[in-house]
Amino acid sequence: MNWFLKGTLTATLLTMGGVGAMAAPGVTEDKIVLGAVDPLTGPPSLLGKAHSLALKVWQEDVNARGGINGRKVEIVFEDDGYVPARSLQSLKKMVEVDDIFALIGTSGSSQLAAMMPLIDELGIPALNNMAVNSHHFNPPLETLFVVGPTYCQELAAGMTYLVEELGLKDEKYAIAFQDDEFGDDVRCGYLAGVEKYGLDNVLELEFKRGQKDFSAEMLKARAAGVTVLVSGGVVAEHSTLLKEAAKNRMDITFLGAHSAHLTPVQALAGSAGDGYYAADYVPALTSLQVPGVARFMDLANKYLSESEMDSLNRYALSGYAGAMIFEHVMTECGEDLTRACVIEKMEGLDGFETDGLLGPVTYGEGVRHAPTGIMVLQSNAEDKTFSIVSERMEVE
Amino acid sequence: MDYFILLTVSGIAIGVIYGLIGMGYALIFKATSVVNFAHGEIMMLISYMAFSIASSWTLPFWGLLLVCVFISAIVGLVIERVFIRPMLGQDVFSTVMVTIGLAVMIRAVVVLIWGADPLLLPTDIGDSGVEFGMVFLYTSQLYAIGLLAFCVLGMWVFLRFSRMGVAMRATAARETTALLMGINVTHVYAIAWAIAAVIAGISGVLLGTIYGLGPDLWTQGLRAFPAVILGGLDSVFGAAISGILIGVLENLSEGYIGQGLKEISGFLVILVVLMIRPYGLFGTPEIERV
Structure with a gap:
């Protein structure tokens, strides 16, 4: 992290009255701000559009259910065009301008690799559920969790x-x-x-x-x-x-x-x-016998337009499953939502079920990859x- | 031997597409001395337009192609009028930069309008094909061979016998003299861009039918570029022949050697040929009195 960013963050902390009394970044009385970097333009937007639409569906749904411990969820989306330099730029913008709490969309493999140093330095909880590469968890970063097997x-x-x-x-x-x-x-x-x-x-x-x-x-x-x-x-x-x-x-x-x-x-x-x-590692969109797929498709039909429905694919299911994991750990943290708590709860996940969207999700101390089962x-x-x-x- | 024949025939099948694309490059260069770096993108744009037409109306392949030829000509004329004509009088490098800008713009427009998903160009010939002994060719590939032959013949007749064709050759030979002889050079340029766009449109429809559409379709323009250099930048006929040569060479190198040689074999040949004939196999030698 550059000296300017460090200085800005320190000044912000001091202004807010010290570390002890400060709320986590992106968390207010009534709102949690999350960030997602996705390729929304260019050829790989096939992946990013479906992923971001699933996050939108989850956002609408969780807010309709009263939010997480009374706080509404707001997701900030940034388009990186599948260019690693733009991914990093997007993350910096989300940290400095949007003040995000956590990162719930991490774009492609190389794109996440470009963002990893900043994620690590700022201690941003992040979940990769789109493009898995062993470099993302080997060696593991404290705050970066990966779900899904490698190719x-x-x-x-x-x-x-x-x-x-x-x-x-x-x-x-x-x-x-x-x-x-x-x-x-x-x-x-x-x-x-x-x-x-x-x-x-x-x-x-x-x-x-x-x-x-x-x-x-x-x-x-x-x-x-x-x-x-x-x-x-x-x-x-x-x-x-x-x-x-x-x-x-x-x-x-x-x-x-x-x-x-x-x-x-x-x-x-x-x-x-x-x-x-x-x-x-996720079922087909038409596998309605899988409870997670059936629920997602119901919600998608409710919150998405016809043309948006056409953009859904398997990346929507992996995105929605990732959101389910995040919702679970943030709920577990209760009203005192901090990044440290989210990381602790993520680390404690042991066989977490996503209604059949993924296999059981398990992390642990120093274990940041949950490959889940493959079909x-x-x-x-x-x-x-x-x-x-x-x-x-x-x-x- | 069977393996050699199969590799050669499938090389010809992809080579004719390179040849068609190459003809467009060569025609623009011959008439205007400009290398049009947006040629692959124009081809992609027209193939996506063909997709919209084919999705909206049920047209037979030849009907679709005719409509696309008409649209391509308009696209070529519009591009020449809006982007190229204002550059008249500027140095060639500036015009080439305009074509690069145009290429980037077309790529963005295609994704903006049609999205980034791979698409199938729905035509009535689909996956149908014909078997010649051990060789199977898609109908679209057969059409591609026929269309290349037609375009080569058509261009020869046009450049050799038509008034506009002769004017185009005169302009290519010496623009100032052509102007003094009363040739409307801007008109010649416009026609050259229209014809090149038509050839690009034909190759775009064929490529879309054979391989489907995607926002990276423009890269086929780059793949065809070695054919233009090999044939001679100003030789329309040479580009067509060299396209086939490059296609066959790529397939034979992959079939017998592999190791990624397919990707570079065309460029290797260019290096060798250019060392011996810098103006390409069929290009016009440039003689300067010093």
Whole structure:
């Protein structure tokens, strides 16, 4: 933290009559101000819009229920455009201008990494429920909590499902992965599965972010006799790989990370998008048998417009689950809401349930990552839905 | 051998798109000496417009393409009139900077209007295709090959036989002399931008049909750029041929070598070719008397 910010904060504390008598930042008699940094413009706004809409739904709902211990919740949203420098700038603005109590939206993986030093220095309670990377909790920061598995853990669980549930042990495996941190994380899970079950890894295809044409890659996969393809693409890459496989008359089993659990992937892939698998830690929006999903969709129908409803996806569920966790710990703190209390209560979470949105959430002393369980979903191209096809699996 | 044939054919399929995009770059450069860095973005803009049209009215593919050709021409004329014509008389570098600004603006506008979600361009050809022995090609890819051939032939006829085409070549050869000969150079520029936008529109509709739409579609313009350099910046025909060469080369390098060579193979070829023929394979050698 720079000297100016430190000075400003110290002066503010002294003006308010000393530390003992001071309320926590962002907390007044009748209001709690929370902050959320999300990508609301640019290509990744697919993620950020859904996430921020879920937080809005929660805000409306919690305030309609009387707030948290009588205090209304106000969320300040900042758009970082998925640019790490802007994420940090947004957080500084929320601290200095909006005086937020805690951070409930932390944008993407690199974006959170850019904000981590400031979160740590100011001791802002923060919850990452959108893009998980091991750098976020290894080594752990005192005030930063992460919920959800890494892509590596997700894919490893997906591989377990393919082998143990579908019996695909004696197949020819391949992976196509993006040449960045995300792709490396997906590959990590793939290789964990390959090693665990002694699978035949016949091909590893690395591709540039934004690549549109995968004809050569899939011809290579066909020549190698690939029967199971793991995709380390973001959104459109999954669809193109699926279409190329169909075009080349390849009968493959296709597995992606939770980025494949999006309806645009199905839409772009057309009929080729039927039956592929996606590993994820939240259910589908249509899994109304899950109490958490049913409640969220009821609330979303109540508080969101039709066009906003169209923007919902699995990131809305992870966002809403994160808000549930925060609501729980803030409620537990009672009227004397402080950052120290929230961190203490978060640390004390042991098997906290989010009505099926996530697996049990547990943190502990020095443990800031709750990977929760992972499930596998299958795409139904015809009605553009996903079905849960596995039990929630423990993260290894 | 089968593998080689499959890689080559699929390389041609993506190469014709590079070729189409490259033709637009080359035409603008030939007529105005400006490298239009917004060409990929114009292509993206028109493909999103095509999405809105296709979502609102049920049109067959060729109907949609015809409407888009018309709209593209208008887009090209508007861009030339609003952004490029005021730059007449300024140095080329300034105009190039305007095209860069225009590119950024179009990217923002596309996300603002259509959002950032990947979209499918709904056409009646969808995922249909034709099988030629072991080779399967989407109908849209076949159309792309036909359309490239049509555009090359059309451009040749236009530049060789039409009054405007001859005027365009004259302007490209020596603008001042063309002006003295009574050629309306601003009119020539406008027509060049309109035709380039039409070609961009055709490639945009094809790309949208084959790969879907996304706010990063403009990057295909950059991928096609090696084709223009290879063919010669001022050679419309060269860009088309080089697009196919680059597409095939990319696929063969990925198919036989891999290791990310697909991404750089086009640029490697450019480096080699430019060392031997700095004006590209089909470009006009510039001779200066010193």
